[in-house]
Every structure is written in C-alpha cells, then in structure tokens.
Amino acid sequence: PARPYLLMVGTLEPRKNHAVALHALARLKAAGLPHRLVIAGGRGWLFEPIRRLVDELGLADDVIFGGYVPAADLPALYTGAACVLLPSLYEGFGFPVLEAMACAAPVVCSNVSSLPEVAGDAALLVDPHDPVALADAVALVLTQPALADAMRALGPPQAACFRWESCAAETAALYHAVAADGP
Incomplete structure (x- = not known):
C-alpha cells in the first residue's frame, strides 16, 4: 500500500511557512513516521529555496509538489490525508482549515493570526516558528x-x-438587534 500522506494546501510562498513543515517532516521521518507531504498549490515567489530545502533535508522521495489543484478535486485530497498542516505565519482567514475540517480531516495549524478562531477546539495549534512543536x-x-x-x-x-448561511443569519440578527434599540 502507498504511504499515508500529510497535506498542505495553498500557494507556495513564505507566509505559508513550508520550511517549518519540511523540518517537521524530517523529524517525523527520523522518528519512524514515514509519511509523504503533498503540497497542493501553485508556485509562488521564493519557490526555489523550498525546493532546495527538500533536497538538503533528504526528503526528495517524501515531498510531492502537486501544483494547483481545482477546488472540485480538493475534497478527495483532504479526505485521504492523515493530517492537514497549515503552519502559516499569518492568514487573512484560513480557508484550508475549514475545507479540511468539512472533509473530516485532522488539522494541525498555527496558533497565530485568524487560525485559532477559525479552528476552534477542532484542531491542534502550534507555534509556527517551532518545527519540533509541529512535528510533535x-x-x-x-x-x-x-x-x-x-x-x-x-x-x-x-x-x-x-x-455563508450562518454568517448571513448572524449578520441579519445583529442588524435586527441594532434596529430594535432605536436611534
């Protein structure tokens, strides 16, 4: 059988913190947890340093750069993942966390930016600067x-x-409450 995989979804760019994920993957491999890391996302800026780090860490056979994946194909990737990682340094919102959770995939993400609010109690949160914490x-x-x-x-x-339906209902309730209070 194929090795199980970890998944990261998003454009390859520094804020997504792929370097910390790669160092964590190397620790997992050394600890006897040989999972692949599938990175689904287009090549952003500073891709080459990430590619070199894969080689430096001896992970060439363990990392799959899947490129851009259409939204219709993402649920299959999320569902098949042993764990979804989002160790971002900052996120405007963190859609991959919700997409993964909607597909019932376990999530480990950063404890910074919008991610703790989005993830709630359904994910493990880690310091995005700490590859040991991510690996653990x-x-x-x-x-x-x-x-x-x-x-x-x-x-x-x-x-x-x-x-979106929940957000719309909450917004409507807020407007009704404000309107009921009068001018």
Whole structure:
C-alpha cells in the first residue's frame, strides 16, 4: 500500500511557512513516521529555496509538489490525508482549515493570526516558528487514533459555523438587534 500522506494546501510562498513543515517532516521521518507531504498549490515567489530545502533535508522521495489543484478535486485530497498542516505565519482567514475540517480531516495549524478562531477546539495549534512543536503535534495525530477520530468528529461542526448561511443569519440578527434599540 502507498504511504499515508500529510497535506498542505495553498500557494507556495513564505507566509505559508513550508520550511517549518519540511523540518517537521524530517523529524517525523527520523522518528519512524514515514509519511509523504503533498503540497497542493501553485508556485509562488521564493519557490526555489523550498525546493532546495527538500533536497538538503533528504526528503526528495517524501515531498510531492502537486501544483494547483481545482477546488472540485480538493475534497478527495483532504479526505485521504492523515493530517492537514497549515503552519502559516499569518492568514487573512484560513480557508484550508475549514475545507479540511468539512472533509473530516485532522488539522494541525498555527496558533497565530485568524487560525485559532477559525479552528476552534477542532484542531491542534502550534507555534509556527517551532518545527519540533509541529512535528510533535502531527505525531500525536498519527499515533493516537482516538485523538485523530475525535478531531475528525469535531471538524465538520466547526466548519459549519463558518458557512455563508450562518454568517448571513448572524449578520441579519445583529442588524435586527441594532434596529430594535432605536436611534
């Protein structure tokens, strides 16, 4: 059978923090957790340093640069992933977290920017500057089936909190409350 894989979705650019993910992958490999890392996203700026780091860390056979993946194909990638990583240094929102959770994939993401609010209690949060913390969190997901199952169960309800219908209903309720208070 093919090796299980970790997944990162998004354009390859520095803020996505692929370097920390690669260092974490190298630690996981050294610890006997030989997963592949699939990176689904277009090549952004500063791609070549990431490509070189893959080689320097001895991960050429462990990292798959999948390129741009159409939105219709992403659910299959999320569903098949052992864990989805988003160690971003900053995010405007963090759609990959919600997409992964909607597909019941366990998520490990940064504890900065918008990600803690988006992820809620359904993900493991780590310092994006700490590859050891990222590797340790991913190792927990990979080695503790009960934890991974709990994360899979918590993900879809967390993602549902951010559906457009929910946002529209909350906004309408706020407008009604403000209007009821009068001028």
